[in-house]
Amino acid sequence: MSDNIRAALLIMVSMTAFTVNDALMKLASGGLPFFQQIFLRGCLITGGLFVLAWSMGHLRYRTTPQDRKLTALRTAAEAVGTVFFLTALYSMPLANLSAILQALPLTVTLAAALFFGEAVGWRRIAAIVVGFVGVTIIIRPGMDGFTVYSLYGLAAVAAVTLRDLAARKLSSTIPSTRVALAAAIGVTVLSGLGSVVLQERWVVPSLGEGALITGAALCLMAGYTAAVAGMRGGDIGFVAPFRYTSLLVALILGLVLFNEWPDRLTMIGAGIVVATGLFTLYRERASRQTAALSAKGLRPR
Template sequence: MILSDNMRAALMMALSMAAFTINDALMKLAAPNLPFFQQIVIRGVMITFGLFILAALWGHLGYKPSSKDRALTALRTFAEMFSTIFLLTALFSIPLANLSAILQALPLTVTLAAAIFLGEPVGWRRLLAIGVGFIGVTIIIRPGMDGFSVYSLYGVAAVIGVTFRDLASRKLSKTIPSSRVALSAALGVTVMAGIGSLVMREQWAILSLREWLLIGGASLCLMVGYTAAVGSMRLGEIGFVAPFRYTSLLVALFLGYVLLDEWPDGWTLFGAGIVVATGLFTLYRERATASKTQTGLRIR
């Protein structure tokens, strides 16, 4: 069976979302007894080493990107660094499924950011859906009400970082290897965490075998997630691929319940449902608009 580029990209997106979520769960299990930046440094060293080996085996280390791709890779790496700090801070402080529910706003924020920064057309229906989706995010966070946590806002900041990361990925040329892009991100996050550890004067702890295994497993998952996410965003149409992001919410609900004894309350699930529904509608409208545009071009 031969899969289309869209189907391959969709499978890569589902794989990356599952890998990212498993990484989050493993990092949260390892978190209680370890300094914040130490975990990121150790995980980052493992990921960087693994991606370096993969890039070498695939013959990607000698690739010379264009000046445009170098700039976009640097922007993507900075966005990865920014989102990692806020994502992990939120992860260690609120339930995994709650954070995942906030992250489901990404298709909405990517659509809005693409309209603002890339000039992509967005009709009133999608703008309305984006507005309703942001109401769903507000329901999840519930500022000023019981159950509100300031760390939910860290999750929103992570969404902003990942949005710009994905925009940069979309603008990269198709010739630059995904392993090189992922390696740059991993190296940037590792260096950033090392500097953070020095600035905060962390006293590093000795890891137990369990903690080594948890962080090692998280590193493997993140390495898979990095590579698959970059490849997915570059291989398939965003309107077709993006709905498969919602795989992460299902995985987060399952892992939160089984591994972390967490389950979101009714308001969080309700807000997540609004975000997912509006995200799917936004992506449907995006595909419908693209289809009409292509039809019009063929007629001309």
């Protein structure tokens, strides 16, 4: 098995694990207060990542002031994005929300061009515009299929875009486990504060609810581990498109677990977003190859 194929399989595993986590959290949402649910999952993830980082010696890594600021920014974006995402998840179909999140490659590319000055050609700009048309078809503002929770989904996309931009500026030497551990702590602290501020009345989870929260935490840690291994083990341009596995898994889980299936307009919008996202990833890969050849004094074929 080649490195790229192995990495692609790992990405598919990670996307499946992340989506199963979403489904488990939605299943557990009926009997537990909102922030309590996030807090309990956060405690489990924080403990698991702490053990992982400690066993790998990553806790001894000394971060630079710049990396500490970027990690703090990424953590804040992760925490805010989690609240927006779960708020939307508990009130709209899983596949619909997953379809909105497929716009991430487009938003990250656009934001990198606006804030980092990265070169983006007219083809990718056109793909981004068409992709946003697809997102508009999914959420359908002003029409019968529109809900305010679609806006929460868009807010989650914005927060995750900020998170990914901060991650792109981190030093390549900082261990991924340290970054993930900081995010887990941030989400846990925010959810605890949210529970106190809103004066949630905590309840003792049932055995089934505890199993769902534990399963969600395990899926999130497995997804994170597989994603890191996948992105580091293969060519990013080859591996990245396999992230769209999450939409297929969301469609299946939504139908099986919640008897949900997107309507025709949502499917059309999702298809547009995925197609433009794939094209954007392809053009980014081609641009990197051209730049690499130019640096060597060669011409692309």
